[in-house]
Amino acid sequence: MTNGLATVICIVCLLLIPLAACGMALVNSGLGRSRAAAHTMIASLCIFSVAVIMYFVCGFGFQGFAGAPSHVLNAGGKQWDWIGAAPFFFRKFELDGSSASLVAVFSMLCAGLAALIPLGAAAERWRLRAMCASTALLAGFTFPLFNHWVRVGGWLDQVGINYGLGHGFIDVGGSGWIQAVGGLTALSIVWILGPRRGKYSSTKMPNAIPAHSAVFVVFGGILCWVGWLGLNSAGAILFGGATPGQTLLVIVNTTLAAAAAGLSALIVTGLRFGRPDASLTCNGWIGGLVASSAGCLFIKPAEAVVAGAIAGILVTYAVEWLEFGLKVDDPGGSISAHAVGGIWGLLAAGLFARFPAQSGSNSGQFIAQLVGIATLLGFVLPFTYGVNRLLNWLVPYRVSIEGERQGMDLHELGADAYPEFVVHTEEFIQR
């Protein structure tokens, strides 16, 4: 990416990405109860702040950039580039509009997005200081490390060149390195926290705890769409080598995948429950956005519709499977939309991606995607679970019983989000 027009378009796309963060904050807040609405919003702000600062402090150093020093292992005569060794605090690095500087800004915003994902799953019982500690770890180490492997000449990026696996692991917009990393971190944290008090009855059946604002949820989903257009387009320019004109394909694919996913979730919930479900439809919509990211530059619009429709169905069933089958209490549907949707997006990229003939063989592309998914499940999940368990001993994650009964707004912030309104009576029921 060298020409001025591409740089300008990339900067415009970067400016759209914070809208995805706003959207995720609104979705997370809307899907929770009203007594934790302000807490979720302020937590989103704190998490985003901690994430971008930690990325600036050390994350960018571990991630590195093309041409920066890195630590390399030799295995079987091939080099395995496993972690960046760039200076911390953006030292010796100019933010001058070069490709490397755009990658740095893009990744910093994406670190904030990835860090917001666990909040949706752990809402209403995760203490603010614990969120900040966990986010520091995610944005300061886990996210940049996986990012390095996937995108800036790391070993996953190189499996195509070194081992003939297609074009290496492809994930231009972050189905894996943003969404699945965030979604699997959310799963780890929910396992550590346990369900909300009163979520499961004595017979282990889940009680419905309705979302407090469908308007927040749907408006958040629409904001996410705008943010994702920037996210996928910037990713395609920076990591897929897209020309400014090709961003139109990215915009079409992203929009079609989200639309197909939203509609498929709407139809599935309509058929199963007799009427469409607003929160599941919105989760399906976000699942479609997430699934569109990996291959948005390399698939055809019709394939984006198929990938999105499957994502919507998968997310709908995953929400139910997690809640009923696995007893995982995920009020924001983050694990389903971001982890399940993200992993499906990586698979879909392996199935549908087509490259120009002159750029090399496609064979082995699906295996490269499987290697990336195996890395997410075999490294990211155990690692995040382990380090969050350790952190939980130092900074207890779960709020006290009294705090949970009061609600996070009153307990941690001292004031409700809606002091002038009468809130739902079910919120006062002693559980």
Next chain:
Amino acid sequence: MKLAGFFMLVAGWFIVLASMPLLRSMKLMAIFVLAGLAVEVVGMSLVVRSHLILEDEAG
């Protein structure tokens, strides 16, 4: 059981990693990658199972 599950997740990943430098044939590599993923699925089910047991014990 949860620890064993997480070890299996890591073990599955190592199988996947080992397949690339050790095997030349794409077909064999694909089989090993799928085998590694299968080990990860078993590990994941162990972790999930232990989580369910812990939830039951917690009441």
